[in-house]
Amino acid sequence: MILKKIIPAILYLCFAPSALSGETSDLVTGTITVKDSFVDSRIMKFPATVETYDKKQIEESVNAATPAQALKYLPSIQVRERSIGDRNGIISSRTIGSISSAQSMLYADGVLLSNLLGNSFSYPPRWGMVNPEEIQRISMMYGPFSSLYAGNSMGGVINIETRMPERLEAHAGVQSFIQNFKLYGTDQTKIGNREFFSIGNKVNDFSFWASMNRLENTAQPLDFSVANLSSGSTPTEGELAAKPLVTGAYNDKGISNQDRVIFGATAIDTSIQTNGKFKGQYEFLNGSKLAYTIGLWDLDSRQNVQSYIKDNNGNSIMVEM
Template structure:
């Protein structure tokens, strides 16, 4: 893919590494929170005094510019990328691109503007979006309403690349602060705030030439971003808007085991088992137009107490159409039942409010709440014969409006004076809502809802308490112990499916689970420039609301999810040896 920045500081692609160091709470289980946890080391070890040769563990300085692992003293191995590194060595078209050269990570981004871009890690794949976590300024971007490479993909588009200050990726479930979804990795995106008035404008153009199975094309994308920001005394704000207009290469292919009668032009290939397969055409050539707006406002009540409010809005208008390789005897383009079109109309809102102390002294704390919801999410799909049905005819309307999630967190950190310990603790509550009815319609382009074809609904809720402690046992040895206890339940589940005129409706039972996730880590400075860390931890990954209740249409038959899934129980251990 070739890209051309216009009036922009966007840098060309580079294979160089961009890696840098970096509700219902249950009081009777508070005793669990006497466990300890701590941090993996990310700075060079220093001698305990000028005359000693003994290796010592580094003192972690609490500062806003450091990585998340440094600031929070977390035990995970960490890789980071800063805004300067991204600008100088990475071709960034959206926020997910900034991760592309970090180790043991892969974002399945098929084209510019792809809304189905899950994060894969060294222990999880592209079909397991709920096995990693992505945050932006503490706002959860991971769509834990499902665990797939579709509607469970992170909401990367809620953060513009121009806003990013740094990104930290922490590997493994070794910090009690994060839920069991962290057993792949945790990505923390920090956005910047202006120190004085600033204004920016960027225009970007990209194109790619694509050819496969004898069909070829040139697919273009253009993007515009405008940003404004200022700081006056205690008040700082930043506002940005982004517009994207992009065309994709073929995303899928229509295949058959035999050549349709009376046609030519299909491409004969072999499937993964070696059997013959005919490629009849390309599918889901997508044209997407997206608009994003984001406002972030902060106010310093005192030098040590700051409130931050974030508001984000995203909308997407997309259409996907097929391309047939088939020809009739007269040379006209031919189509079969596998060819269809769909249109997408989406609007999503994101909000968060945070109050944080930053004394760096004996006590600090944080209160934060966030929500992300779909105010409109319609997918219109044609079931009429293509191309006659391209301008109308029978189809379906899938409506995911109302699907979303909300989170609340309270966190504290205690640095006892004269002690070798740093103790952190917190409480967490979240709720996820799934609502995805699908309606039949007489006109898939502009018609209203007809009869109900299927429906998937439900909610999940999690409450958690956690604590962790960094304990310096000696000048060269740090111990890490921690624990997280979670209470989870799924409720209000309902599934509806149809077969002809017969309707099958099921109210699903409420289910609940709970459990303890202990963590432990030990870091030893072998020498001034060598540190080895052994970490182990348990993770409970509770089912997403989609895994419990989302119907799946396969070959015209609705398959119901399993409403009785149990949590994934993961034990993860890592030995890391680091030379600075």
């Protein structure tokens, strides 16, 4: 029994060198390029799901007019941007809703842009402090798994990294967008526009970036003036004769199938957003960097209403609430 195991082993050792002594040839292959997505070094070691979207991916997939639109194809995240330039763009993810503004955090180059003074749709991040053209990459860390950030990070942390130029470069562009909205008595076509200009350069170890961005747009009505009809509220003929006759209101049913009357459109927001920004950076010999950023974001927002009801002469009737 032992001989049966030893003899095959001896035969293999005898013939193996002769099999390996033949001529060999070098294997020639083409160039192999291995690419990996960049992840912010501060969050890459944390036990959380991290997704990165870089400048090339944004340019190839999104015609971004705002920085919030650059996040469009990141998984499990949505920005409550109801129209282009919506100033109430709240971040929502798989763990938080669209009105929990203080349960996520937005940074740009390490500077907090989230507005943590409240927790509702009225406290959005300051998206206007970043221009789409200067975004180098976006890193999204889905929460709640990190003690690196405050408790507000339970819904996730978005870190926008902007780029600095390697040589002299200048950019200028104009965008235009059009929207038609038709519902009840509203039939409007609104045209918005955006203009931007930026210039940057690197001289030896110092680099700078300066930019201007202006966006103007009018949104569709975000709400309507509504009165629910209760049972037994139908007026008599005498009551109708004693009151002025108005027309133009729309009868409708609410979400609970209750009869209601639509009097007009409200919250028609027209906003003009202007942003000016300057970034300077100096690189030391040991590889460390000193950077300074200053920016100004100005918002001029006005909300209009549209009344559907008119008197006998066709004049719109506005009711102060």
